[in-house]
Amino acid sequence: MNNTNKQTQQTKDLELQEDIKKLVLARIMAASDDLRVAIGSTEYTKREMLENVKAGNNVGKEIMDIQMEYLRDMAEGVIYQSA
Amino acid sequence: MNKAILITRPNHDLITTYLFQWSEYVIRQANRKHIPVFDLSGKKANGKMFTSYIIKNDPILVFFNGHGNEDVITGYDNEPLVSTNNNEKLLEKKIVYARSCDAAENLGKLCIKNNTLAFIGYKKKYTICYSDTSINHPLQDEIAKLFITPSNLVPVSLLKGNKAKDAYRKSQESMARNFSFMLSTKATLAQKDAAPYLWINKKYQVLLGDPNASM
Numbered sequence A: 001m002n003n004t005n006k007q008t009q010q011t012k013d014l015e016l017q018e019d020i021k022k023l024v025l026a027r028i029m030a031a032s033d034d035l036r037v038a039i040g041s042t043e044y045t046k047r048e049m050l051e052n053v054k055a056g057n058n059v060g061k062e063i064m065d066i067q068m069e070y071l072r073d074m075a076e077g078v079i080y081q082s083a
Numbered sequence B: 001m002n003k004a005i006l007i008t009r010p011n012h013d014l015i016t017t018y019l020f021q022w023s024e025y026v027i028r029q030a031n032r033k034h035i036p037v038f039d040l041s042g043k044k045a046n047g048k049m050f051t052s053y054i055i056k057n058d059p060i061l062v063f064f065n066g067h068g069n070e071d072v073i074t075g076y077d078n079e080p081l082v083s084t085n086n087n088e089k090l091l092e093k094k095i096v097y098a099r100s101c102d103a104a105e106n107l108g109k110l111c112i113k114n115n116t117l118a119f120i121g122y123k124k125k126y127t128i129c130y131s132d133t134s135i136n137h138p139l140q141d142e143i144a145k146l147f148i149t150p151s152n153l154v155p156v157s158l159l160k161g162n163k164a165k166d167a168y169r170k171s172q173e174s175m176a177r178n179f180s181f182m183l184s185t186k187a188t189l190a191q192k193d194a195a196p197y198l199w200i201n202k203k204y205q206v207l208l209g210d211p212n213a214s215m
Helices: A001-028 A046-055 A059-075 A078-082 B014-022 B022-033 B047-057 B104-113 B144-159 B164-183 B188-193 B195-204
Strands: A034-037 A040-045 B001-009 B037-041 B059-065 B070-073 B080-083 B093-100 B119-122 B127-130 B206-207
Touching: A001 A059, A034 A046, A034 B037, A040 A046, A040 A059, A040 B059, A040 B144, A046 A059, A046 B014, A059 A078, A059 B195, B001 B014, B001 B047, B001 B144, B001 B164, B014 B037, B022 B144, B022 B188, B037 B047, B037 B093, B047 B059, B047 B119, B059 B070, B093 B104, B093 B144, B104 B119, B104 B206, B119 B164, B127 B144, B127 B188, B127 B195, B144 B164, B144 B195, B164 B188, B164 B195, B164 B206, B188 B195, B195 B206
Parallel strands: B001 B037, B001 B059, B059 B093, B093 B119
Antiparallel strands: A034 A040, A034 B127, B070 B080, B119 B206
């Protein structure tokens, strides 16, 4: 891959990451205010989840990973085979 | 090896407090079956007590509740109870259920290499969702119930004499049922929103070792 192609790919990856972030933020924003989530040893309110995803820190990435894995499994039909 | 269960259930934060309270169901089931329970609750869930109880009482079933990672399961105030290349041999010839994060990944595998009969746990973070309005009444939390009841089925099934593979299957089936409910119109919005997290618990719950192991 030459340098121009590499840069194009990196730009596409960044755009994809931004789109994923927007999707996950929209899902959390639409969620019930009553929901709290404990991931590992820490628990988060809806507001805290939004802050972490917006900040793109490790917790935010973890929340994004969970949401995206769920959506991918749903799109691929894995969920319906299992449920 | 004694037909008994040892439970660790610290209660130093909200998550462990939920697991602490919901573990009462497992203790009641053991009592109904007249199976001795060694209950390391609260501050008693520490390394010294754990080692002492395991050596002295030699229970066949060990049920951990607490935080952890790939290499360690912790007790009160996150004090390590068992960790890789340290004291995993304490779990030799036992059936283990680790309701803690990631522990099946390294610790569980190493336990099986060191003759643990069966290890049921999670290869990724164990997640629980709660209702913000129920945090002072964990047993009445209709969101957490969907997560914790299926996981309680692992030790409850084992206490009934089921094999490890059946305890695992029943827990998986219960998660699948709850997951279907969460996607249905009968679920509240918060229960629906919690569905992705239950899905991840189901996907990464694993059974290692002898599927036919039983108490």
